[in-house]
Amino acid sequence: AQSVSQHNHHVILSEAASLELGCNYSYGGTVNLFWYVQYPGQHLQLLLKYFSGDPLVKGIKGFEAEFIKSKFSFNLRKPSVQWSDTAEYFCAVSRGAAGNQFYFGTGTSLTVIP
Amino acid sequence: ETGVTQTPRHLVMGMTNKKSLKCEQHLGHNAMYWYKQSAKKPLELMFVYSLEERVENNSVPSRFSPECPNSSHLFLHLHTLQPEDSALYLCASSQDRVGTGDTDTQYFGPGTRLTVL
Numbered sequence: 001a002q003s004v005s006q007h008n009h010h011v012i013l014s015e016a017a018s019l020e021l022g023c024n025y026s027y028g029g030t031v032n033l034f035w036y037v038q039y040p041g042q043h044l045q046l047l048l049k050y051f052s053g054d055p056l057v058k059g060i061k062g063f064e065a066e067f068i069k070s071k072f073s074f075n076l077r078k079p080s081v082q083w084s085d086t087a088e089y090f091c092a093v094s095r096g097a098a099g100n101q102f103y104f105g106t107g108t109s110l111t112v113i114p
Numbered sequence: 115e116t117g118v119t120q121t122p123r124h125l126v127m128g129m130t131n132k133k134s135l136k137c138e139q140h141l142g143h144n145a146m147y148w149y150k151q152s153a154k155k156p157l158e159l160m161f162v163y164s165l166e167e168r169v170e171n172n173s174v175p176s177r178f179s180p181e182c183p184n185s186s187h188l189f190l191h192l193h194t195l196q197p198e199d200s201a202l203y204l205c206a207s208s209q210d211r212v213g214t215g216d217t218d219t220q221y222f223g224p225g226t227r228l229t230v231l
Contacts, residue, residue: 042224
């Protein structure tokens with residue numbers, strides 16, 4: 001069965017530290033990959049997505065993610081986090097050739113200390 | 115972002131009550147979704163509607179009954195729920211490229227926080 005694993009459940013960083021959140025998926029076929037963010041009290045918003053082309057995807061607010069097909073991974077990175085990045089981050093995978101099926105990870109809670 | 119709205123935002127109901135959750139999307143999308151978000155669990159996809167037809171029902175108990183009268187509106191009718199059904203219920207929409215299976219980005223509403231007593 002399709003699954004999405006986010007290895008870090010809770011991450012605490014100081015401002016200006018670098019961030020990398022892991023995401024691995026189990027499906028071997030064509031996939032579309034997403035990172036969503038949920039700020040406190042707000043709804044899920046798209047951070048970035050990968051459909052095809054350059055495996056290094058740049059999103060909003062300085063975030064980027066790299067699709068490594070051989071590792072079934074789509075890790076999220078930011079070189080220098082800010083207090084306003086405190087939020088819940090969700091990795092998601094959709095099966096590109098099989099209709100509307102989205103699979104989400106359990107989420108990673110990021111707390112940035114000023 | 116008010117592309118996808120949900121009402122009510124909070125709902126408390128007893129196990130014998132009947133209630134409905136409403137979702138409306140203003141983005142011109144043709145696919146809508148219901149998800150359940152529980153603490154410490156991945157988002158669970160419950161139902162998918164594409165062009166107003168249900169295309170996915172992920173083994174959801176019959177006490178949850180979806181309805182999609184048109185491409186902009188989606189309802190989730192609730193009856194005889196259990197306390198374990200307490201969760202955040204999220205609605206989302208996307209522009210499904212019919213015939214290609216290519217799914218576009220999903221846009222989420224703020225959710226309805228449901229508590230079943």
